[in-house]
Amino acid sequence: MQDDLEALEDRIARLRRSVRAAMRRRDSARVKELRAELRRVERAWDELADALERDERQQPSAPEPARPPGPLVPAREHVHQVLTLLGVPAAPKLIGAVHRAFFPGELPASRLASLRRDEERSFRSSPGARPYYLCPALTSDLLAPARGLVTVSSWPLEHRIIGPLSPRVDFLRAAVAVADAAQRGLHETPDTERLLRSFAVSIPGATPRGTGPIDPGLLTRAAEAEIAVHLDADRQARAAAADRARRRLDETERLFGTKLRAIPGKTAQG
Structure with a gap:
């Protein structure tokens, strides 16, 4: 099983590289196809990891000295799982809510507070040593860290702005991702309905009549209808800011932002 798990991890890494390559080519059809395949492989990894964990718990083992309880998965990996599901920058509160709704294990809120600083220190001490880093979103005007929003370094720069x-x-977009996860039954918990409702109440047309449960399909359709209204303008602003960042910032600044100094031509259209 361990070999199968490693093979799936290698497949996930190759698919992510392929997605980024297709994004650079602006091949939206291929991006959609690859991301669907990536989600399937990630689900297979989750299922195999759960099975492996169950098998290990069932195996007799020698008594071990008592130790403080801790999460089976490091906090950064929990956060990465959530951000991969959402596909957009997210605040710690949303990360915690999505984790409770769909993922097993614990994600201490106290750990999230220091995670970004730890990631930046790790990158500065050994750039590129990890396959990904958790980094802040960047504001489009100053290209500075956006307060409280976490992204993944492997995402295209436009997605991190x-x-x-x-x-x-x-x-x-997060609403659509959460609705999709709910429809797939991704490790549902009692928190899933609460999370769906927190999105639906802020999206016109997303809540059903009466007091029934939120329909993920209805939530998806309502969210996508509003996305279409804003998408082109948002893409243009992000693309312009990303172009300035590539021309004016070094590798570290493109991940972790500038230190709140003005960048020439700072407007999104600059």
Whole structure:
């Protein structure tokens, strides 16, 4: 099983590289196909990891000295799982809510507070040593860290930038991702309905009549309808800011942002 798990991890890494390559080519059809395949392989990894964990618990073992309880998976991997599901920058509160709704294990809120600083220190001490880093979203005007929003370094720069319309667009995209996870039954918990409702009440047309449960399909359709209204303008603002970042920032600054100094031509259209 361990060999199968490693093979799936290698497949996931190759698919992520392929997705990025297709994004650079602006091949949206291929991106959609690859991301669907990536989600299937990630689900297979989750299922195999769960099976492996169950097998290990059932195996007799010699008594071990008592030790403090701790999470089976490091906090950064928990956060990475959540961000991969959402596909957009997210605040710690949302990360915690999505984790409780869909993933097993514990994600201490106290750990999230220091995680970004730890990631930046790790990158500065040994750039590129890890396959990914958790880093802040960047504001489109100053290219500085956006307060409280976490992203993944392997995402395209445009996806890690927050323009004037991005908070709403990303909220709607997160709603679609959460609805999709709920429809797939991804390790549902009692928190799943609460999470769906927290999105639906802020999206026109997403809540059913009466007091029934939230329909993930209805939530998806309502969110996608509003995304279409804002998407082009948001993409343009993000693309312009990303172009400035590539021309003016070094590798570390493109991941972790500038230190709140003005960048020439700082507007999203600059």
